[in-house]
Amino acid sequence: MLLKLKNKILKNKIYQQPFPYMFIKNVFDKNFVDDLNTFLPSFDHLNSKEVMYQSKSKSKKTILPNSSVYKKLDRNKLFNSVNSSFKKLKPTILKKFEKFIKLHVNKEHLNTNLKYHSSFSIMRKGYKKSSHLDRRDHLIHMIFYPDSDSSKGGEICLNKIKKQNTNIYDIFPKRNDLKTYKKYKVFNNSLLIILNVPWAYHSVKYYYGKKDRKYFYMVYDFPIKKSGSKTENRKKGFNKNNFWKQKVAIKSGKRKKIFLTE
Numbered sequence: 001m002l003l004k005l006k007n008k009i010l011k012n013k014i015y016q017q018p019f020p021y022m023f024i025k026n027v028f029d030k031n032f033v034d035d036l037n038t039f040l041p042s043f044d045h046l047n048s049k050e051v052m053y054q055s056k057s058k059s060k061k062t063i064l065p066n067s068s069v070y071k072k073l074d075r076n077k078l079f080n081s082v083n084s085s086f087k088k089l090k091p092t093i094l095k096k097f098e099k100f101i102k103l104h105v106n107k108e109h110l111n112t113n114l115k116y117h118s119s120f121s122i123m124r125k126g127y128k129k130s131s132h133l134d135r136r137d138h139l140i141h142m143i144f145y146p147d148s149d150s151s152k153g154g155e156i157c158l159n160k161i162k163k164q165n166t167n168i169y170d171i172f173p174k175r176n177d178l179k180t181y182k183k184y185k186v187f188n189n190s191l192l193i194i195l196n197v198p199w200a201y202h203s204v205k206y207y208y209g210k211k212d213r214k215y216f217y218m219v220y221d222f223p224i225k226k227s228g229s230k231t232e233n234r235k236k237g238f239n240k241n242n243f244w245k246q247k248v249a250i251k252s253g254k255r256k257k258i259f260l261t262e
Contacts, residue, residue: 001028002085006092009193018160018181020100020195027144027191036078037147037188043122043212052231056261059127059207062217064119066230073120082144086218087116093140094220097195101139104197109222109243114139117229118218123154123207130259131159131178131203133171133248135228135238138196142218150185152209156192158182159201168247169198171239172255186213198246 005027012022028036043061050067054060063070073079094101094114102110134141148154160181161173170177178201184192194200207213221228222243228234241248250256 001032001081002088004029005085006089009089009092009096014096014100015182016100018158019197019200020097021158021200022096022191022193023184024191024193025187025189027189030189032078032081033146033189036082037214039076039078040120040146040214041073041122043124046122050231052234054260055129057126059125060121060123062119062121064229064231064234065117070120079120082146082216083116083118083218086118086142086144090114090116090220093142093193097140100195100197104195104245105139105243106245112222114220115223115227115229116218116220117227118216119229119234121215121217123213123215125208125210126206127154127204127213128206128262129204130175130262131157131173131201132259133169133198133200134196135234136196136198136241136243136248137222137224137228137238138219139222139243140220141194141196142216143192144216144218145186145190145213146188146216147212147214148186148188148190149209149211149213150187152207152211153205154207154209154213155183155185155205157203157205158184159203161199161201164199168249168251170251171248172250172252172259173201174252174255198241198244198248
């Protein structure tokens with residue numbers, strides 16, 4: 001299984017616009033994904049005080065690796081296989097993106113020992129997310145969708161700045177400052193890999209399906225004291241940009257608030 005996935009990554013194209021990324025369909029064998037989806041909990045069954053909501057709509061539940069719920073899921077062979085695969089694939093993926101990493105990461109951080117972790121999320125009807133940048137400590141972030149209804153909205157959009165007039169990128173940009181460069185329907189067993197450069201803007205269209213959409217959010221992180229693998233740190237975010245050559249900033253507290261409450 002690992003060898004097949006490694007070969008898919010090696011053969012797949014890195015798109016350079018609007019930022020370096022890859023989108024891969026049929027990531028794992030169908031039988032594996034079918035068994036995994038049978039095991040994964042539903043939105044209604046993922047009940048715990050450790051569940052994190054990232055918006056007031058409560059249309060998405062997330063569990064992080066420090067939670068007892070996540071640790072219990074990870075003891076399952078199928079669930080753990082996803083994590084173990086992407087841990088082992090780190091050298092392959094880093095090599096694939098190497099020239100872009102050297103171009104955009106500050107020299108003193110190029111040989112950093114990156115940390116892997118993942119979270120597991122389930123979204124339901126009503127979920128959407130405006131364009132934004134992810135935590136700055138992520139060198140690469142990946143979203144693997146084992147289960148999704150691709151016909152009911154919820155497309156993931158890769159956004160591009162219409163006109164860059166400053167050297168500082170806005171973490172929560174104005175809607176009118178961006179255009180949708182590429183839009184992907186989210187299929188079962190698909191994978192999006194993004195190099196988290198300071199203009200890696202992405203968003204999610206309104207999802208109106210009745211079926212739960214389930215996904216693993218996986219990262220290779222620069223090490224920091226307050227890792228995003230812990231719930232209290234994830235809620236606060238991490239916007240310091242010392243790893244990257246280009247600067248970022250939160251230019252509007254109002255837009256940040258809207259993003260967190262939509």
